[in-house]
Amino acid sequence: MGIAFESLYSDIAGRTGKLTVGKKTIKTPALLPVINPHLQLVTPKEIQSMGVEALITNAYVFSQSRQFRERALDEGLHKVLDFDGVIMTDSGSFQLSVYGQVSITNTETLFFQRDIGSDIWVPLDIPTSPDADRQTAEQELAITMHRLAEAREVFGKDAPLAGPVQGGIFNDLRERAGRQVTDLGFPFCPIGAVVPLMESYRYQDLVSVVMAVKRTLTPSACVHLFGAGHPSMFALATAMGCDLFDSAAYALSAKEGRYLTTHGSFKIDELADLPCACNVCRTHTAEELRIAPDRERLLALHNLYVTLAEISRIRQAIFDGTLWELVDERCRGHPQLLSGYRELLNRTISLEKSDRISKRRFFYRGDESCSRTEIFRYQQMLSRLQLGNSVLVAFDGGMRNEFNDTLFFKPPFGPYPKELKETFPIGQSEIPEWDDAMVRKGCRGIKILIESHPDSRFVVSCNPCWEAIVRQELGNIEVRNDQI
Ligand SMILES: [Zn+2]
Incomplete structure (x- = not known):
């Protein structure tokens, strides 16, 4: 019974x-x-x-x-x-x-x-x-x-x-x-x-x-x-x-x-x-x-x-x-x-809280996907990253020697160090051509990073077409448009 x-x-x-x-x-x-x-x-x-x-x-x-x-x-x-x-x-x-x-x-x-x-x-x-x-x-x-x-x-x-x-x-x-x-x-x-x-x-x-x-x-x-x-x-x-x-x-x-x-x-x-x-x-x-x-x-x-x-x-x-x-x-x-x-x-x-850590894939299906649990969890994790005094978030994936750390950027998640490139969700995510909603969401990730690392200086390098969104989301952050 x-x-x-x-x-x-x-x-x-x-x-x-x-x-x-x-x-x-x-x-x-x-x-x-x-x-x-x-x-x-x-x-x-x-x-x-x-x-x-x-x-x-x-x-x-x-x-x-x-x-x-x-x-x-x-x-x-x-x-x-x-x-x-x-x-x-x-x-x-x-x-x-x-x-x-x-x-x-x-x-x-x-x-x-x-x-x-x-x-x-x-x-x-x-x-x-x-x-x-x-x-x-x-x-x-x-x-x-x-x-x-x-x-x-x-x-x-x-x-x-x-x-x-x-x-x-x-x-x-x-x-x-x-x-x-x-x-x-x-x-x-x-x-x-x-x-x-x-x-x-x-x-x-x-x-x-x-x-x-x-x-x-x-x-x-x-x-x-x-x-x-x-x-x-x-x-x-x-x-x-x-x-x-x-x-x-x-x-x-x-x-x-x-x-x-x-x-x-x-x-x-x-x-x-x-x-x-x-x-x-x-x-x-x-x-x-x-x-x-x-x-x-x-x-x-x-x-x-x-x-x-x-x-x-x-x-x-x-x-x-x-x-x-x-x-x-x-x-x-x-x-x-x-x-x-x-x-x-x-x-x-x-x-x-109840969602699983790793999944087979994350498939971006439009604006709604920006509110998913995996993104929230990923961005919360960003505050625990160990970073030096100067940090570049490179949308274009290029390194610059003048910075202590270079992070890459994958919307809608946000910035990521290259060690996370192959792990979920960065590695197993299917993201179509970038759109405003996902880039905006990714910028929220940068914001969490900035707020949780008050001793670091952040610079974003991105294609000029994303600059307006970056500035709207991140205020007076230093933005470079230089292409590699
Ligand atoms: Zn039938």
């Missing part, structure tokens, strides 16, 4: 890891497809054959179902669903958020989840709407925390309990919730009530809420972004440190005739071709898929393939240290995602 999480590789605040639940282990980041027992476009067995190690279903639906309640209690959830991986159950909180009430108590749903053999149980938390005022959010959070404490008390610390983090859109409440869930010792923490934010494309608020929770949650907790199912935002969420997602989107979209891709959804009626490598798309034309009698099922299969492939891509990006590049690419699929990405880039200082 019990839940444990172990992180393996990390990139930004994202990580690959292992979530152990009882005797079962799953790889993270992971997607848990949502299974509705009454509506199975794709069966759990088929889903398992696609490499899925865990799924989520709704205990409340089972508890209220004439068809499934007794069977689940007699035979267990794994037999009823014909799935021997990890099964997580939701408590009825979702119904609570939609209908305003449920006919089950906190301990009743937890006993029921235990009795049907669920692997991860969720207490009856209250998902506070993003529209709720502060007083309501605070009151509902107090109830949620009371129920979490009750769950720990009744079932003990080894019970496979999830500790949902609520608090609406109030960052301080989310922080408080993260701290309390950590104090209660929950190793598995869903971030709740974020579906309305995602449905209305409020990705900036989403980033703000998730980062607030991450500030106070123990880094050893496995974080589940509850209800996040669209593949276009998995990279962004992973970069913040979310480890699990659950998708009803594959099935709901299929029912609405929507075809998911990593850069948005399309109406199947609008597609002239199927831009995907999955089995469904390679064996059907767009027209055939549109008129297929089992169109919903085929779309659900495609949607799942796309979603799972994105999870694999994210795991590989974390392994390689290229998650920023993937986030950048994905977040250009929608203007609101781009806003979310920019919000994340505003938090470089806190993200840098």
Whole structure:
């Protein structure tokens, strides 16, 4: 019994890891497809054959179902669903958020989840709407925390309990919730009530809420972004440190005739071709898929393939240290995602703490790249360089004997001594032709160097085309235009 999480590789605040639940282990980041027992476009067995190690279903639906309640209690959830991986159950909180009430108590749903053999149980938390005022959010959070404490008390610390983090859109409440869930010792923490934010494309608020929770949650907790199912935002969420997602989107979209891709959804009626490598798309034309009698099922299969492939891509990006590049690419699929990405880039200082030291490469993808963690970390390091009385920063790479030290310049990082030429990030960075934004950012590096070495005299030698930016950033520094 019990839940444990172990992180393996990390990139930004994202990580690959292992979530152990009882005797079962799953790889993270992971997607848990949502299974509705009454509506199975794709069966759990088929889903398992696609490499899925865990799924989520709704205990409340089972508890209220004439068809499934007794069977689940007699035979267990794994037999009823014909799935021997990890099964997580939701408590009825979702119904609570939609209908305003449920006919089950906190301990009743937890006993029921235990009795049907669920692997991860969720207490009856209250998902506070993003529209709720502060007083309501605070009151509902107090109830949620009371129920979490009750769950720990009744079932003990080894019970496979999830500790949902609520608090609406109030960052301080989310922080408080993260701290309390950590104090209660929950190793598995869903971030709740974020579906309305995602449905209305409020990705900036989403980033703000998730980062607030991450500030106070123990880094050893496995974080589940509850209800996040669209593949276009998995990279962004992973970069913040979310480890699990659950998708009803594959099935709901299929029912609405929507075809998911990593850069948005399309109406199947609008597609002239199927831009995907999955089995469904390679064996059907767009027209055939549109008129297929089992169109919903085929779309659900495609949607799942796309979603799972994105999870694999994210795991590989974390392994390689290229998650920023993937986030950048994905977040250009929608203007609101781009806003979310920019919000994340505003938090470089806190993200840098968990980012890894060395990566396979740094690929400059425009102005946004100037705010990345690697640059912040590199420029902080500059203050520790040992320098003599006179220092030349040579944009053109030329040495001058009259200086104690000559540094070279690679934007957006800034000045570097030749010993760092081959090391990350100077060596492994792909920088296109210099632009103003990256040179300006590089000059900030020179500024940090100057401020941290008050006894040294600095001179910059650069092509005249960069002189204006150098002067704007560095004031009355001595600039030479001499070419070698
Ligand atoms: Zn496909």
